[in-house]
Amino acid sequence: MRGLQRSFLFVPGNNPGMVQTADLFESDVVIFDLEDAVAPSEKDSARILLSEAFKRFNYQNCETMVRVNSADTHYFDKDIPVVATLGVDYILLPKATVEDIKRLEAYLDKLESPLGIFAIIESSIALEKAFDIATASVRMRGLLLGGEDLTADLGVVRTKEGLEIQYARNRVAVACKAAGIVAIDTPYTDVVDESYLVTDIEEGKRFAMMAKASISPRHIDSIHSVYAPSEKEVVYAYRVLSAMKQAQAKGLGVFSLDGKMIDSPIVKRAERIFALAKKIGLQVTGVEYDA
Amino acid sequence: MRKIPNYIEGYGKVTPFSGAFSDMGAKKVIGVEITPKAPGESKLVASIEEFFKKYPPFDGMTLSFHHHLRNGDSVLNAVFSELEKYPVKEITLVASSLFPVHAPLVKWIEQERLVKIYTNYMSGPVAKAVSQGKLKYPVVMQTHGGRARAIEVGEITIDFAFIASPSCDAYGNINGVNGKSACGALGYAHVDAEYGRHVVAITDNLVSYPNTPIEIFQHRVDSVIVVESIGNPAGIVSGTTKITKDPLGLKIAKMAAKVIEHSGYLKEGFSFQTGAGGTSLAVAKEVKELMLSKGIKGSFASGGITGYMVDMLRMGLFQTLFDVQCFDLDAINSMKENPAHQRMSASLYGNPHCKGAIVNNLDIVILGATEIDTQFNVNVTTASNGMIMGGSGGHSDTAAGAKLTIIVTNLIKARLPIVKECVTTITTPGESVDVVVTERGIAVNPKHSELIEKLKKVGLPLFTIEELKDMAYAISGKPARVDFEERVVGIVEYRDGSVIDVIYPMKG
Numbered sequence: 084m085r086g087l088q089r090s091f092l093f094v095p096g097n098n099p100g101m102v103q104t105a106d107l108f109e110s111d112v113v114i115f116d117l118e119d120a121v122a123p124s125e126k127d128s129a130r131i132l133l134s135e136a137f138k139r140f141n142y143q144n145c146e147t148m149v150r151v152n153s154a155d156t157h158y159f160d161k162d163i164p165v166v167a168t169l170g171v172d173y174i175l176l177p178k179a180t181v182e183d184i185k186r187l188e189a190y191l192d193k194l195e196s197p198l199g200i201f202a203i204i205e206s207s208i209a210l211e212k213a214f215d216i217a218t219a220s221v222r223m224r225g226l227l228l229g230g231e232d233l234t235a236d237l238g239v240v241r242t243k244e245g246l247e248i249q250y251a252r253n254r255v256a257v258a259c260k261a262a263g264i265v266a267i268d269t270p271y272t273d274v275v276d277e278s279y280l281v282t283d284i285e286e287g288k289r290f291a292m293m294a295k296a297s298i299s300p301r302h303i304d305s306i307h308s309v310y311a312p313s314e315k316e317v318v319y320a321y322r323v324l325s326a327m328k329q330a331q332a333k334g335l336g337v338f339s340l341d342g343k344m345i346d347s348p349i350v351k352r353a354e355r356i357f358a359l360a361k362k363i364g365l366q367v368t369g370v371e372y373d374a
Numbered sequence: 375m376r377k378i379p380n381y382i383e384g385y386g387k388v389t390p391f392s393g394a395f396s397d398m399g400a401k402k403v404i405g406v407e408i409t410p411k412a413p414g415e416s417k418l419v420a421s422i423e424e425f426f427k428k429y430p431p432f433d434g435m436t437l438s439f440h441h442h443l444r445n446g447d448s449v450l451n452a453v454f455s456e457l458e459k460y461p462v463k464e465i466t467l468v469a470s471s472l473f474p475v476h477a478p479l480v481k482w483i484e485q486e487r488l489v490k491i492y493t494n495y496m497s498g499p500v501a502k503a504v505s506q507g508k509l510k511y512p513v514v515m516q517t518h519g520g521r522a523r524a525i526e527v528g529e530i531t532i533d534f535a536f537i538a539s540p541s542c543d544a545y546g547n548i549n550g551v552n553g554k555s556a557c558g559a560l561g562y563a564h565v566d567a568e569y570g571r572h573v574v575a576i577t578d579n580l581v582s583y584p585n586t587p588i589e590i591f592q593h594r595v596d597s598v599i600v601v602e603s604i605g606n607p608a609g610i611v612s613g614t615t616k617i618t619k620d621p622l623g624l625k626i627a628k629m630a631a632k633v634i635e636h637s638g639y640l641k642e643g644f645s646f647q648t649g650a651g652g653t654s655l656a657v658a659k660e661v662k663e664l665m666l667s668k669g670i671k672g673s674f675a676s677g678g679i680t681g682y683m684v685d686m687l688r689m690g691l692f693q694t695l696f697d698v699q700c701f702d703l704d705a706i707n708s709m710k711e712n713p714a715h716q717r718m719s720a721s722l723y724g725n726p727h728c729k730g731a732i733v734n735n736l737d738i739v740i741l742g743a744t745e746i747d748t749q750f751n752v753n754v755t756t757a758s759n760g761m762i763m764g765g766s767g768g769h770s771d772t773a774a775g776a777k778l779t780i781i782v783t784n785l786i787k788a789r790l791p792i793v794k795e796c797v798t799t800i801t802t803p804g805e806s807v808d809v810v811v812t813e814r815g816i817a818v819n820p821k822h823s824e825l826i827e828k829l830k831k832v833g834l835p836l837f838t839i840e841e842l843k844d845m846a847y848a849i850s851g852k853p854a855r856v857d858f859e860e861r862v863v864g865i866v867e868y869r870d871g872s873v874i875d876v877i878y879p880m881k882g
Contacts, residue, residue, distance in 0.1 A: 100788075103786075103849065104622060104813065107622065107625060107813050107814065108621055108625065139848075139849070140849075299621070300621035300625075301619070301621050301624065
C-alpha cells in the first residue's frame with residue numbers, strides 16, 4: 084500500500100511480464116532491478132524497458148524505486164540519468180560507501196532530481212560504517228541489509244536459521260533508528276522451500292528491522308502479516324492516544340496510563356502503530372479509528 | 375457480425391443457438407440394434423487384426439473412442455494402424471477428445487479417408503490439420519454432456535465403439551482402476567458402451583471372471599481384445615496435480631475465493647466444481663480454508679477429480695465426489711477405496727436432455743477462458759487466430775447448470791488481451807457466465823445486481839466488463855482485425871445440439 088513501507092519487492096528490470104504486473108502484488112514498495120537480476124548484455128534493454136513502462140503505467144498502488152548498478156561499475160553513469168527521469172520515488176544503491184552516497188547526491192543535485200536514496204549494506208566495512216552511510220546525505224531514506232553478499236564477505240555460511248546475520252540485522256536496525264530512516268531486512272531467498280519464511284521475517288522484526296525486502300510476490304502477504312501490529316499493540320496504542328487527548332483537554336503536559344508515566348517515545352510509537360492499523364484497516368474490538 | 379450458415383455440407387441443417395434452455399421439449403432416446411450372445415459363446419478375439427477379419431470394416435462406418443488415457447492413449451492409433459490394411463473410406467470418428475499423440479490421424483485426413491470428426495476437445499497436429507481445412511467436412515466440437523445427448527438421441531450412430539479398458543475379464547466386465555494403464559473413472563465411455571452397435575473392450579490386463587469392481591458391465595460388450603499395451607502410463611495420469619506457483623494465478627485465486635465467500639452460495643451443503651489447472655486448484659485451496667475456518671461442510675464436488683478434491687473428501691469437507699474422470703493417482707486410489715468417491719457417466723454429468731444432470735445441482739463452478747468478451751461469451755475452443763486448441767469439455771455444461779459460474783483468467787496473457795470486445799469463437803454463451811476474475815479486477819454479469827451490491831460492500835475491485843476490456847487494451851493495444859476465410863472448418867455445437875458458432879480458418 085502506498086505510504087506504508089513494510090514490504091519491498093524486487094522485480095527484474097528486464098522482464099516485461101513482471102514489470103507490467105509489478106504493482107499487482109500489494110507490495111508497499113517495488114524495486115525495479117538493474118543490477119544483479121540483469122545480465123551485462125541486458126543492461127541497455129532493461130533501461131529502455133523501464134523508460135517505456137513508466138510512460139505507460141502509473142504504478143499508483145505502490146511506491147517505486149530502482150536498484151542501479153554500483154558506483155564502481157561503468158553502468159552507474161548510464162543508469163542515473165535514466166532513473167532520474169523515470170518518475171520513481173527512490174533510488175537504491177548497492178555496495179554503498181559514504182563516498183558513493185556523496186557522489187550520487189551530487190549527481191542527483193546536478194540533475195535537479197528529488198529522488199530519495201536507499202542504500203544496501205552488504206560488506207563488513209559497510210556494516211561497520213552503517214550509521215555514517217545512513218547519515219551521509221539528507222536524501223537518505225533507508226538501509227537494506229544484503230545478507231547473501233555480507234555472509235560471503237564474512238566467509239560464513241548463510242543458513243535458514245540466520246544466526247550468522249543476527250548482529251548485522253541489529254546493527255543496521257540500530258543505525259537506521261538512530262538516523263531516523265527505515266531499516267529493511269534481507270530477503271528470504273529460497274523460493275522452493277518456504278517453510279522458514281515466516282520465522283525469517285519474524286527474526287528480522289525481533290532485531291528491530293522495520294520492513295523486509297522480497298524476491299517473490301508470494302512472500303508479500305507473510306511480510307505484511309508479521310509487520311502488522313498485533314491486536315494487543317493496537318489496543319494499547321489506542322488507549323495511550325485517548326489518554327493523551329484527555330490529558331490535553333485538561334491542560335496536562337504529562338500523564339500516566341495503568342500507573343505508568345507516558346512519555347514522548349511511547350506516544351510516538353503509539354501514533355505509528357495506530358496509523359499503520361488504520362491504514363491497513365485492522366478490525367480491533369473497542370478501537371475506533373475516526374474518534 | 376457472426377456468419378452462421380443455415381446449412382453446412384456434411385453436417386446438414388443448422389439449428390442456431392437460441393438460449394441455454396430453449397429446447398426442453400420431450401425427447402426420444404434411440405433403440406440400438408444389438409446381437410445377443412448365447413451361453414458358451416466367446417467374446418475373446420486374439421488381436422485387432424483378428425477382430426477386423428471377423429467383423430470387416432466398411433465404407434462410411436463410425437468409430438468411437440473415449441479419452442481417459444489422454445495423451446498416453448495407444449488404442450485409437452492401434453485401431454487406425456490396423457485399418458490401413460483395408461481400402462475403407464468415408465470414416466467418421468467420434469472421439470471424446472483428441473491429443474497430440476493422435477498425430478497419425480493427420481494422414482487419414484489428408485487422404486480423405488477420415489472425413490468427419492466429432493469431439494469435445496482437441497489439441498496438437500490433428501487440431502492443426504482440421505483448423506487448416508484439411509478435413510473433408512467440418513469438425514463438430516461438442517460438450518461432454520452434448521456428446522452423450524447426441525448419441526442417446528441418435529444424432530450420432532456408432533458402428534464400432536472401442537473402449538480402452540485398463541482392466542477387463544473375458545466376458546467384457548470393465549473397470550479403469552486396476553492394471554498398469556489404470557486411469558480411474560470411465561465416465562465418457564458409458565454412452566458408447568450403451569449405444570454402440572458393436573462394443574469392443576480393448577485391454578492389456580485380462581483378469582479372471584468376474585472382474586471386480588465393474589464399471590461397464592458385460593451385457594453391453596460384444597468383443598474383448600487383449601493387446602500388449604493400451605497406453606503409456608506417463609501420459610495417462612500425472613503423479614500429482616499441483617497448485618500454481620505463479621503469483622498472478624494465486625492473486626486471481628484469492629480474489630475468486632473472496633467472491634465465493636461473499637456471494638451467498640458458500641453455505642452448509644453447497645456443491646462445488648473446479649478444474650485441474652493450477653489456478654483452479656489454487657481456488658480450491660482457498661475454498662478449503664474458508665470451509666475450515668467457517669465450519670462449513672459441502673454436499674458434493676464434481677467433475678474431473680484431482681488429489682486435491684480427494685483430500686477435501688477425506689477431511690469430511692464434502693459428503694461425496696461425483697467423478698467422471700480421474701486426473702491423478704490419488705484420485706484413482708480414492709475411487710478404488712472410498713465408496714463416497716462415486717463415478718458418474720458423461721450423460722449423468724452434463725446431458726441437458728436427460729431427466730436431470732449433476733450440473734443442475736451445482737452451486738459454484740470455477741472455469742477458465744482463452745478469451746472472454748464484453749457480452750461474457752467465453753472461448754475455450756480456438757486461439758485468437760482461429761486455430762483450434764481446446765474445446766468445451768464440460769465448460770458449457772457446468773456453466774449452464776451452476777448457480778454461480780466464475781471465470782478465472784489473466785486479463786492479459788503474454789501480449790494478448792483476454793478480455794476483449796468480441797471472442798474469436800463462442801464456446802459458452804455469456805448468459806451462463808456470472809463473474810470474471812482477473813488480476814486487475816472483477817466484473818459481474820450486469821443481470822446480477824444483487825451480487826454486485828454484495829461484492830461492492832466488501833471492497834472487492836469491481837469494474838464493468840467494458841472497463842476490464844479497456845484496461846486490457848490500454849496495456850496491449852486494441853487487437854488488429856483478423857481476416858478469416860469463407861469456408862467453415864468447425865462447428866461449435868452447444869450442449870443441446872444447436873450451433874452456437876462456427877470456425878473459419880485465418881486467411882494466409
